[in-house]
Amino acid sequence: MSKLKTEEAIADAVASAQGPLAIRGGGTRSVGRPVVGEVLDVSGLSGVTLYEPGALTIVAQAGTPVAEIEATLAAENQRLAFEPYDLTGLLGTSGASTIGGVIATNASGPRRIMAGAARDFALGVRFVDGAGRVVKNGGRVMKNVTGYDLVKLMCGSWGTLGVLTEVSLKVLPSVEAETTLAIDGLDPTRAVAAMSRALGSPFEVSGAAWVDGQVWLRLEGFEASVAYRAGMLRSLLSEFGDAAEVNADWATVRDAKPLQQADAVWRVSVKPGDGPAVIADVPDACETLMDWGGGLLWIGQTGGGSAATHERLQARVAALGGHATLIKGPEDVRAAVPVFQPEAPGVAALTAALRQRFDPQGILNPGLMAA
Incomplete structure (x- = not known):
């Protein structure tokens, strides 16, 4: 199927589908059980439709490349605080990660420990359900809703509840300075102890990772604040070793x-x-x-x-x-095992009921998350 460029075209394609549909955006996240079905390519539904820097909100069509959104935000000294990961290198894919894929998989990076996950920054969604109906939930401001919180439901649903067409996101300002403290030679147990102490401190650590026997602790903010907090962390963690400043690439962890x-x-x-x-x-x-x-x-x-x-x-x-x-x-392994952790019986029953509600024919990425 060719790239679909409008929400109406996607709704028509879903409504007229004669069998299973494999939802495809940028094609960078070939995760889950292989889906056998006609490809529904939504990467043509692209572009930032509204950006209000003063209100810290951005609205984009689901097929918009994450790189395009990040460039738009960077021009106003803003960013996606949840630091979405990019798995193209890991999976050997060549497409461009899209914002719809980020929300559908709740792709969240190292900063989640401080800022929150992708779902915490999703303000609103538009999507097409399994019957071809266009559904809208949320908006450009945080507010309480009644009934289903569809914004949260769509985050991490991997395209099994609906085909995302538009997302509204909260963004945050970029930071003035960043530094990473590294401590060498820690085994996993000592590494977790060091990271827990740092995260439990008042020094606002925005990244805590263990890579090749080395603990990384990231600090962000105003330059004077970062320098002060780095000094305090060094003292706090002295029993674990010398915490030296390093030029760390956090995309390595992300x-x-x-x-x-x-x-x-x-x-x-x-x-x-x-x-x-x-x-x-x-x-x-x-x-x-x-x-x-x-x-x-x-x-x-x-x-x-x-x-x-x-x-x-x-x-x-x-x-x-x-x-x-x-x-x-390997694809044969992915087809034979429960790729995602099997759910507890009560949760599995709730999941099945939700899928029956939003995709009664079971045509959206069928089997992708099957146990």
């Missing part, structure tokens, strides 16, 4: 760059204190990095039986109350 050569990659969410135990339980062939102070693990495996590792990892994480998603893996 996009899991150290794992790009891995054959299988998992994104695991657990309580920070449980992160070291999960790392200790993965095979030696796996490489790991931690983000969100230890609450987010990226685990990469080169060679070996990724299906067996997947089953073992999901069982281990489930016992800890977390979830593990197979972000990258």
Whole structure:
């Protein structure tokens, strides 16, 4: 199917569909079980439709490249505070990440620990449901709503509840200065202890990660404030080692760059204190990095039986109350395993009811999130 350039065309395509539809935006996030169906390409629905710097809001069509939005915001010294990740390098894809894909997957980077996730900045959405109806929820200001909070429901739904056509977002000002303190030679347990102490301090850490045995702690804000807080953190963390300023590229953590050569990659969410135990339980062939102070693990495996590792990892994480998603893996493995962490029975029943409500024919990315 050719690129659709209007909301009306998308609604008509969904309403007249004779079978399953594989929703495609920039084509950068080939995650989940492979979807067999006619491709519905919405990347032609692109462009910023409203930007009010003074109100800290931007409205864009869902197919708008994230890079275009970031350039528009940068011209006014503003940014997407939730720092959306880009998986093109990890997944080997070549498309342009779109804002609709960011919201549909709730793609949130290292700054989530301070600023919040993508869903926390989504003010409103327009989408086409599985019956071809155009639905609007929210707007350009934060407000309470009755009934379904469709804005939040669409964040992380991976195109299974509706085809996003427009999103409204809250943005924040850029910062004057940034620095990263690094502490070498910490194992996962000591790394989590150091990151937890930093995050529990009053010094407003906006990034806390563990990369190749080194803890990174990011500070942002006015230059004098950053310098003061860096000095205070050095003193606070002295028992863990010398915290030296480094020129860190946080896209390394955000996009899991150290794992790009891995054959299988998992994104695991657990309580920070449980992160070291999960790392200790993965095979030696796996490489790991931690983000969100230890609450987010990226685990990469080169060679070996990724299906067996997947089953073992999901069982281990489930016992800890977390979830593990197979972000990258061979297509035959992705087709055979529950790519996303299986839901508890009550949650699964609620999910099924929502899908029945918004996609009664089951044609939107069917099976992509199946257990």
